[in-house]
Amino acid sequence: MPKKRSTFLLSVLCFGMAFLYIPMFLLIVYSFNYSKIVSVWGGLSTRWYTSLFESEEIWSALMLSLKIAIVNATFATLLGTLAGLALARFRYFRGRTLFTGMISAPLVMPEVITGLSLLLLFITLGDLIGWPEKRGITTITIAHITFSLAYVAVIIESRLSGIGETLEEAALDLGAKPLRVMMDITLPLLAPGMLAGWLLAFTLSLDDLVIASFVSGPGSSTLPMLIYSRVKLGLKPDINALATMIILAVAIGVLIAGWILIRQQKQRQRDAQLAGTE
Amino acid sequence: MPSQERDAFLDRPWKDSTAEPFIRIEGVTKRFGTFTAVEAVSLDIYKGELFSLLGGSGCGKTTLLRMLAGFEEPTAGHIYIDGVDMIDVPAYARPVNMMFQSYALFPHMSVEDNVAYGLKRDGVSKAEISQRVADMLSMVELLELQKRKPHQLSGGQRQRVALARALVKRPKLLLLDEPLAALDKRLREQTQFELMNIQDQLGVTFIVVTHDQEEAMTLSTRIAVMDHGQIIQVGEPSEVYERPQTKDIANFIGTINMFDGEVMSSNDSFLLRCPKISKPLKLPSQAELNIGQQVTLAIRPEKIKMTLEDPHDSLQITLRGEVLEFAYMGNISIYRVKIEGEVVLQITIPNLDRMAERKIEWDDQVFISWHPENSLVLRD
Numbered sequence: 001m002p003k004k005r006s007t008f009l010l011s012v013l014c015f016g017m018a019f020l021y022i023p024m025f026l027l028i029v030y031s032f033n034y035s036k037i038v039s040v041w042g043g044l045s046t047r048w049y050t051s052l053f054e055s056e057e058i059w060s061a062l063m064l065s066l067k068i069a070i071v072n073a074t075f076a077t078l079l080g081t082l083a084g085l086a087l088a089r090f091r092y093f094r095g096r097t098l099f100t101g102m103i104s105a106p107l108v109m110p111e112v113i114t115g116l117s118l119l120l121l122f123i124t125l126g127d128l129i130g131w132p133e134k135r136g137i138t139t140i141t142i143a144h145i146t147f148s149l150a151y152v153a154v155i156i157e158s159r160l161s162g163i164g165e166t167l168e169e170a171a172l173d174l175g176a177k178p179l180r181v182m183m184d185i186t187l188p189l190l191a192p193g194m195l196a197g198w199l200l201a202f203t204l205s206l207d208d209l210v211i212a213s214f215v216s217g218p219g220s221s222t223l224p225m226l227i228y229s230r231v232k233l234g235l236k237p238d239i240n241a242l243a244t245m246i247i248l249a250v251a252i253g254v255l256i257a258g259w260i261l262i263r264q265q266k267q268r269q270r271d272a273q274l275a276g277t278e
Numbered sequence: 279m280p281s282q283e284r285d286a287f288l289d290r291p292w293k294d295s296t297a298e299p300f301i302r303i304e305g306v307t308k309r310f311g312t313f314t315a316v317e318a319v320s321l322d323i324y325k326g327e328l329f330s331l332l333g334g335s336g337c338g339k340t341t342l343l344r345m346l347a348g349f350e351e352p353t354a355g356h357i358y359i360d361g362v363d364m365i366d367v368p369a370y371a372r373p374v375n376m377m378f379q380s381y382a383l384f385p386h387m388s389v390e391d392n393v394a395y396g397l398k399r400d401g402v403s404k405a406e407i408s409q410r411v412a413d414m415l416s417m418v419e420l421l422e423l424q425k426r427k428p429h430q431l432s433g434g435q436r437q438r439v440a441l442a443r444a445l446v447k448r449p450k451l452l453l454l455d456e457p458l459a460a461l462d463k464r465l466r467e468q469t470q471f472e473l474m475n476i477q478d479q480l481g482v483t484f485i486v487v488t489h490d491q492e493e494a495m496t497l498s499t500r501i502a503v504m505d506h507g508q509i510i511q512v513g514e515p516s517e518v519y520e521r522p523q524t525k526d527i528a529n530f531i532g533t534i535n536m537f538d539g540e541v542m543s544s545n546d547s548f549l550l551r552c553p554k555i556s557k558p559l560k561l562p563s564q565a566e567l568n569i570g571q572q573v574t575l576a577i578r579p580e581k582i583k584m585t586l587e588d589p590h591d592s593l594q595i596t597l598r599g600e601v602l603e604f605a606y607m608g609n610i611s612i613y614r615v616k617i618e619g620e621v622v623l624q625i626t627i628p629n630l631d632r633m634a635e636r637k638i639e640w641d642d643q644v645f646i647s648w649h650p651e652n653s654l655v656l657r658d
Contacts, residue, residue: 169349170382172369174396174447184395188386270385270429 024247031240038235048241058226058242065206065223068137072144073202077194079145080152080201085186087153088160106150115214118143122215135217143215144205151204152197159193159264160186192264199257203250290514291324292500298361300325300483301346301451306355308341308507315341317507318355328477328484330494333504334530339487342504343453346485347376360450370399375449379456381440383428389415389439390424396447414442417476434465441473445480454486458493470496491531495519503527525656528576535582535623536656537575541567550575554619559595565655574656579626581652584613584638585645596647599623601640613638615646 031049035042052058083103090096106114122132122139132139167189171181209224216225223246230239291297299322308316316338323329331339344350346357348369357364364372375396383392393414397407415421418438428436437460444452457473458466474497477484488494494501495515502512511523522528525536537559539552548567549558552575559575561567583589589596599617606629613625625646627638638644 166378166380166382167384169347169369170376170378171384171395172349173347173374173376174443175370175399176395177370180399185384267385 027240028244028247030237031244033237033240036237038237038240048238052238052241052245055238058223058238061221061223061226064137064220068141068144068222069202069205071141072148072205073198075141075145076148076152076201077198080149080197081156081190081194083149083153084156084160087157089165103150103153106147107154109147111208111210112214114147115143115211118146118211119214135215136220139215139217140212140220140222143211144201144208147211148201148204151200152194155197155200156190156193159190163189192260192267196257196260196264199253199260203253203257290499291327292322297324299323300327300360301485302356302358303342303346304356304358306342306345306352306357308338308345308350309353314507316345316352319507319509320355321502321509321512323483323485325483326481327499328474328486328497330486330488330498330501331504332488332491332494332501332531334489337504338507339489339504340455341507343376343455343485343487346451347374347453348372373450374453375444375447375451376453377440377444377455377457379459381428381436381460383436383439383443385428388425388427389420389431392428392439393424393443393446396443400447410446414446418442433460433462434469437461437469441476445476445482448480449482451483451485454484456488457486459488459490466493473497495531503530505530521654522576522656525574525576525658528654528656533579533624534576535579537621539573539575541569541571541573543569552619554621555597556618557597560650561655562651562653564651567655574658575653576656577648577653579612579624580610580628582623582625582646582648584615584625584627585647586638586642588645589647591647594647594649595653596645599644599646601638601642601644603640604638615644617646 030038032044032046033041034045034047087100087103118139122135126132167185168181171185172178176184207224208222209228212222212225216222221229227239227242230236301321301323303319303321306316306319307314319342331342333339341350345352348364348367352365359373384395387395390411393411394407397410402410411424412421415424418441420435420438420442423431423435428439431439437457441457458469461469470493473484486494486497498515500512500514501518502509503518504510505526511518511527513521518527519531522531528534528536537550537552537555539550539559541561542549542551542558544558547563548561548565550561550573551558561575567573597617599615602614602616602622604611604613608629610626610628613627615623615625617623623646
């Protein structure tokens with residue numbers, strides 16, 4: 001006989017879901033509203049989507065955001081992987097605990113502080129060595145790399161401790177030099193973790209408003225910055241259309257990342273079983 | 279040396295003082311911080327041996343093995359393999375291969391690629407690689423599974439892939455870390471004999487780390503018993519079993535009954551006065567003893583006879599006892615017998631007859647006896 005589900009738990013679940021998703025649902029519905037006034041229903045239409053695709057401002061902001069996100073994700077993955085390797089594989093070095101703590105500090109640091117300190121750094125550097133001349137895409141990208149690499153490092157480290165060192169030792173034992181071991185064994189096993197890290201860094205960068213606002217300069221507004229400034233000027237229905245598109249993109253991204261993570265989890269269990277670390 | 283004697287040494291080079299050891303471990307110590315994992319170990323191992331390092335967990339056997347493989351550097355001492363000092367030779371350049379306890383098969387490579395990996399690193403030609411991999415896989419009877427990934431194999435199959443991968447490079451020395459620990463009992467026994475056959479066929483020197491004394495006894499030419507980072511006895515399995523040097527070794531390898539007491543003399547022999555037993559026990563004649571010395575008399579359970587009638591044999595030690603419990607194991611029965619002074623002895627009796635007239639059972643009054651030369655004198 002199936003166990004009776006608690007009505008209480010069920011209603012809590014429904015309430016929670018409603019709380020999370022009704023706002024987004026409203027947004028999606030209103031993005032198809034013909035009326036120019038956001039809160040008045042004027043019939044079904046896709047006119048805001050058309051106007052969205054015609055808006056040069058939005059397109060250039062989107063392109064800027066994507067460019068930053070891709071460069072950021074790539075560099076953060078490279079650097080984060082190196083940091084993760086160091087964390088997981090150097091058995092002991094002076095200041096190891098400090099390093100571990102410091103690499104994860106950006107995860108808990110308020111964004112305002114990260115943004116402000118980076119802004120100060122860029123200004124000081126600009127005065128001292130004349131670089132960066134002006135703030136824009138480069139400074140935003142650098143700022144994003146500094147905090148996303150911490151996330152990547154943590155993912156890589158956990159993946160590496162899951163794999164254990166035995167497989168690398170086995171390769172060494174069979175005559176592979178350390179660099180070879182890295183290419184043949186460590187990196188292939190790390191690939192799912194690196195992909196997950198890349199996707200995470202990519203989304204973090206697309207998402208970021210606070211840090212980007214601090215370190216960007218005139219003429220280089222990322223998509224979140226553009227949306228924010230437009231909303232401040234008054235709601236226009238094309239923003240609803242844009243937001244709907246973003247929701248769609250994020251949903252797809254989350255689904256892919258989730259799928260990779262689940263696969264990675266299974267793989268890790270399998271590897272751990274083989275490596276005997278569990 | 280007469281040639282006859284030489285021949286006798288062929289199988290047992292460790293008995294020949296002129297034989298050159300293949301592996302020489304010289305005063306090797308390994309410390310991790312303040313913890314000493316291996317302390318001043320010296321050991322000679324000869325070509326073609328199947329040598330076991332036996333000990334409980336944390337005794338340093340695995341650390342010693344890892345130093346031979348080159349994964350750990352000794353804090354002090356030297357390791358020579360085939361006359362070459364290994365101190366500055368990195369793991370990937372040593373003529374040594376290892377079979378890991380967990381097998382450490384590369385999960386993203388097929389069976390075939392796993393086995394071929396070491397040969398590819400050595401720059402062996404493609405044709406030769408595929409030939410040698412196929413030979414090795416057919417030896418371990420896995421040729422038809424060569425395209426599979428490790429996670430598609432059973433435990434026993436993985437173990438054989440690991441063995442093939444370690445042997446395909448024809449190493450001078452194969453290190454095996456608990457090679458049978460992950461297998462079930464039936465497979466373990468079968469694999470034990472396979473390992474011995476392979477070792478015999480290829481003539482590779484094997485060093486096996488194990489905590490399983492039975493495994494060590496069956497497999498090895500010689501056993502080194504380790505405890506707290508030190509080697510406490512080295513010898514052939516029968517030596518270690520029949521002549522353990524300390525109480526710890528006697529207890530660790532098999533089961534043994536012990537009586538503590540003081541040495542006294544009577545006529546031409548030494549006796550042991552055991553405070554719990556009224557009758558002094560005769561000690562074996564070879565032992566070097568002094569009167570008044572505190573020693574332990576030890577006797578293996580299978581060397582004790584148990585009868586319902588008094589054997590009336592003056593050459594044997596005979597005691598009376600009562601059966602507390604017994605366990606029927608099929609081939610043998612294990613009895614626990616209480617003798618005077620609340621001393622409980624373990625005795626194993628082979629079940630020689632299927633239809634014995636009178637089996638010894640609970641609460642039976644019995645006579646137990648043994649020949650003093652079958653007992654041992656142990657010190658702490």
